[in-house]
Amino acid sequence: MFEKIRVLVVDDSALMRKIISDMINSELDMEVIDTARDGEIGIKKAALLKPDVVTLDVEMPNKNGLEALQEIKKHCNCQVIMLSSLTSEGSEITIESLRKGAFDFIQKPSGSISLDISKVKEELIEKIRYAKAHNQKNKLIRKSNIESSRQIKTVNKKIDAVVLGASTGGPKVLFDVITNLPNNLNVPIFVVQHMPAGFTKAFAERLDKNSKLTVKEGQDGQAILPNTVYIAPGGYHMLLEKNKIRLDLSPTIHGVRPAVDKLFTSAAEFYKENLLGCVFTGMGKDGAEGVKKIKANGGYIIAQDELTSTVYGMPKAAYETGCVDVVLPDHKIAEEIIKVVKRT
Known part of the structure; x- marks a missing residue:
């Protein structure tokens, strides 16, 4: 029994x-x-x-x-x-x-x-x-009391933008990562966190109050600025086009909208090899296809490790593509983003 x-x-x-x-x-x-x-x-x-x-x-x-x-x-x-x-x-x-x-x-x-x-x-x-x-x-x-950290390769390229994707367990990790980034990162950051409409606005406002960076909920036609974090609004896919944000109501992917895959694929097409992507804790496999697109265009990929993931679904699916460059516990990811972006 x-x-x-x-x-x-x-x-x-x-x-x-x-x-x-x-x-x-x-x-x-x-x-x-x-x-x-x-x-x-x-x-x-x-x-x-x-x-x-x-x-x-x-x-x-x-x-x-x-x-x-x-x-x-x-x-x-x-x-x-x-x-x-x-x-x-x-x-x-x-x-x-x-x-x-x-x-x-x-x-x-x-x-x-x-x-x-x-x-x-x-x-x-x-x-x-x-x-x-x-x-x-x-x-x-x-x-x-094990801590996992796996470095597959190092990177020494110019990064022009960062994309982050998360689901279950993501709000806490994203809060910790984004609030630990400096105000002079000098690149835009785009975020998909699986949440219904309305909750993403509260999430963006909470982050903005506590972060050194400016944090906003993404709006259609909004110009992309450095040192700004754009949160995909619940109910909309967020894409990048001609240095502007585009929101659309195309069908859900993996049953969700916004979808990490949609953002990552769009960002990879726009920023090419100068893109850093990170997949955090979450159910399902959203982000795996986007990770493949980022890597195919020469970008850099971080995945959260299994031990610190609330649900090791999305990071696992990303890792299994063979495109992840580094696997890190949640508390080391902000440091890695800073290192890669600033090439220190």
Whole structure:
């Protein structure tokens, strides 16, 4: 008999608690061990029951999702998936929660009480399974204390632009990388982080407040400037054309829009061999085709290593193309970008 994934559901709506619990309990490999109607109760139950995964509503009375998250992480070695409605406050709390240790988030389809929450069932179930797997990986990392770093080749070429791609686990890594870059990097940086529309705006604003570089959500027709980070807006592919940003609504790639492949391929065509690309943690294989295009045009590729990736999907797919130049833990990637761009 296999051990089921134990989930605690925290939401101030009794209806949401019931629907979310039913979705989880319908899966053979997971079960809801309890529910909580607010953050305070959720904190106490997480400390007592030690669940594998907590689903945590972002906007709640008494303690909001961010406040509850911080307390839960103090007392319970579990992964937390935030459930957020697209409000200004909700998106800001969600972005900060990801930086503070939340595993990932799910957007409620139609507000705090989403009768159509079943639309995201497949996404929620998949993320619960990945969250449990990440818990198990963390235990192995704590035991081994291994740090991986693999240099395949060195580079000594002029870099005119940097492209970054990430998904699950990406917001925290991108925050750490971008806020550690200097204000005189003198190249533009383009970012695809898989997020729904609205959340990318909050992400860009959070980065801009904390970074030495200017950080903006990309806009169609926007001129490309050095020392500026452009975040692809949720719901749009971001491409580069004639020193301007172009946004389009062409079909999703790998089920996502924006897609890393779309940005990387476009940037490779524009910047040729003078492009540095980096693939971070995330589910799936988005970015692998773009990495091949960058390498075919003579560019340079960094991939995040397995140990520090929340989900080793995208970096693995990139590495398996044979086009990656260096594999690094997350905390060494900013240093490598600076070294390559400034050729120090």
